Amino acid sequence: MKHVLVVDDDPTMRDVVGSYLENNNFRVSFAADGQAMNRVLTNQPVDLMILDLKLTDEDGLELMQDMGAQTDVPIIVLTGHRRDETDRVVGLALGADDYMMKPVGLRELLARVRAVLRRAQAGERRARTTEKRLRYRFAGWELNVRTRKLTSPAGAAVALTAGEFNLLTAFLRSPQQVLSREQLLAASRVHDEEVLDRSVDIQILRLRRKLERNPSEPQLIRTERGVGYVFALPVEIL
Numbered sequence: 001m002k003h004v005l006v007v008d009d010d011p012t013m014r015d016v017v018g019s020y021l022e023n024n025n026f027r028v029s030f031a032a033d034g035q036a037m038n039r040v041l042t043n044q045p046v047d048l049m050i051l052d053l054k055l056t057d058e059d060g061l062e063l064m065q066d067m068g069a070q071t072d073v074p075i076i077v078l079t080g081h082r083r084d085e086t087d088r089v090v091g092l093a094l095g096a097d098d099y100m101m102k103p104v105g106l107r108e109l110l111a112r113v114r115a116v117l118r119r120a121q122a123g124e125r126r127a128r129t130t131e132k133r134l135r136y137r138f139a140g141w142e143l144n145v146r147t148r149k150l151t152s153p154a155g156a157a158v159a160l161t162a163g164e165f166n167l168l169t170a171f172l173r174s175p176q177q178v179l180s181r182e183q184l185l186a187a188s189r190v191h192d193e194e195v196l197d198r199s200v201d202i203q204i205l206r207l208r209r210k211l212e213r214n215p216s217e218p219q220l221i222r223t224e225r226g227v228g229y230v231f232a233l234p235v236e237i238l
Contacts, residue, residue, distance in 0.1 A: 002117060005040050007031045007060070008052040008078070017050065020106045021113070034063045046073050048117055050109075052102075053079040053091065061091060074120045076112060078102055135238040136172040138231075139220065141211070142238075143168060150210075164207050167200075171221065171231035180228040204229060 004021055008014050009032045018028040029046070031037040033055060040046065053060035060077060077091045080102035091099060097116045100109065134145040140153030148165055150158045160168065170184055181200045208215040222232045 001025060001027045002047040003027045003029065003045060004113065005029045005031060005037065005046045005049045005073075007033075007037045007049060007055075007063075009033065009055045010052070013052070017104075017106070017109065020110065024110055026113075034058050034066075037063065041067075041073065048074045048076070048113060048120075050076050050078065050113070051096075053077050064091065064095065074116045076100065076109075076116060078104060136169075137236040137238055138172070138175070138233050143172060145169065158210055160210070161206075163203050164210070167203050167207060168211075171229075172235050175231045175233065175235040178224045178227050178230045184229065200229075 004026050006014050006017050006021075006028060007030075008017070011032075014030045014032075018030060021028050029040050029044070031040055037049075037051075041049075051060050051063070055063075060079075064075065064077075074097040075095065076098040077096045078100050097119070098112050100112065136143045136145070142151045143149070144151075148160070150160055150165075150168070152158055167184060170179065184200045184204075204221055205215070208218050208221055211220050212218045220231060220233060222230050224230055
């Protein structure tokens, strides 16, 4: 039985969604705020979270940003505010797996919950299969995904933070392709305390200092002004 966490400050909404999911063979937990949400996530495994972006005293986007890379729980975000697409874009960039407007149809919500869980399970299977053997090689460097070890052309091990490792992996999956800041943010789960768009720039600067001979004139990770970044060299998958 899959465990779904419903984070919404509207008790009626929690009851309606929770009862419907329970009647469809899901185990459901509830949280009205970020503190209760973190308590559930800390104390028990959660397979999927349904998160209202507009809580009474908190912003769901800020809760997602604070979560950062601490959890890989799939998230469906809900909002009752039809403004521009800012919330949707930022929510998806922060790692949301789906997005729905309130009022939600229960049958559609159930279908999306099942679809997100299927994608998550399929992704986990593919990742486990691939990462058992995956290594990337570029310009004499080698990244072993399974061991998270980066080796320089001279054979020295180079330490990477979790954010740097995820960002480098995102580049190596799509070499010689321009990636936007939003794509890199979503792929790498990079969430600094800096302004959202700038957090990726800061991580890339740190990564360049470890990879480039001259970080001020990068040859590996190049800036495409107004668009994003590109990993400029071909990558060999071993």
